[in-house]
Amino acid sequence: MKIIMLGAPGAGKGTQAKKIAEKYQVPHISTGDIFRANIKNGTELGKKAKTFMDQGLLVPDELVVDLVVDRVAQDDCENGYVLDGFPRTIPQAESLDAALAKVGQKVDYAIDVDVPDENIVNRMSGRRACVGCGATYHIKYNPPKTEDVCDICGEKLILRDDDKPETVLKRLTVYHDQTQPLIDYYTKSGVLKQVDGTVDMEDVFQAIVKILGA
Numbered sequence: 001m002k003i004i005m006l007g008a009p010g011a012g013k014g015t016q017a018k019k020i021a022e023k024y025q026v027p028h029i030s031t032g033d034i035f036r037a038n039i040k041n042g043t044e045l046g047k048k049a050k051t052f053m054d055q056g057l058l059v060p061d062e063l064v065v066d067l068v069v070d071r072v073a074q075d076d077c078e079n080g081y082v083l084d085g086f087p088r089t090i091p092q093a094e095s096l097d098a099a100l101a102k103v104g105q106k107v108d109y110a111i112d113v114d115v116p117d118e119n120i121v122n123r124m125s126g127r128r129a130c131v132g133c134g135a136t137y138h139i140k141y142n143p144p145k146t147e148d149v150c151d152i153c154g155e156k157l158i159l160r161d162d163d164k165p166e167t168v169l170k171r172l173t174v175y176h177d178q179t180q181p182l183i184d185y186y187t188k189s190g191v192l193k194q195v196d197g198t199v200d201m202e203d204v205f206q207a208i209v210k211i212l213g214a
């Protein structure tokens with residue numbers, strides 16, 4: 001089961017991707033998480049990615065495509081995976097399709113978690129991320145058990161630089177320009193499924209389970 005998550009930043013696709021990975025026992029591959037881990041570890045890739053991420057811009061395709069193509073070729077991806085945050089441009093989608101076609105595979109589902117722009121900025125300002133393990137929360141929709149403390153590792157929760165309102169607006173513009181065309185792309189290839197992302201997170205997940213099968 002090879003699944004791609006689509007949706008604006010803050011639509012909740014990361015949360016849903018984690019739930020899918022858990023239920024269907026496939027790896028959750030988040031390019032944002034991979035970049036953040038690289039930034040934390042001070043790698044060359046991290047340093048390059050950070051300059052784009054802090055401005056709300058996409059990291060250039062050449063820094064992300066090989067990384068994902070290599071990752072999905074690993075053994076734990078044999079039965080599928082859920083890609084969260086990739087592809088984000090048409091060239092990325094084409095590169096993924098080409099890499100999969102070489103081994104006789106294809107994307108099975110592209111799930112678009114649909115949330116209107118008006119809701120996004122509000123949601124993002126309530127988002128909190130763990131400085132330790134990267135887990136994400138929302139102060140209203142998905143709060144941690146103790147305020148500002150990660151349930152998983154106990155580290156501090158912060159508002160990520162790229163979730164600050166001015167950066168969110170930039171990310172939304174980038175999303176509409178560069179990522180939204182993927183909805184057409186995957187509609188044409190017949191794998192697009194849309195779910196309403198404005199409802200409760202459990203209900204969004206149930207809609208996804210209906211699509212993927214229990």
Ligand code: AMP
Binds near residue numbers: 056086
């Ligand atoms: P995310 O956690 O998925 O919202 O990603 C955070 C940031 O990482 C994005 O705003 C981009 O700057 C960068 N990023 C993540 N995935 C990609 C990708 N597939 N292509 C380009 N940039 C990406």
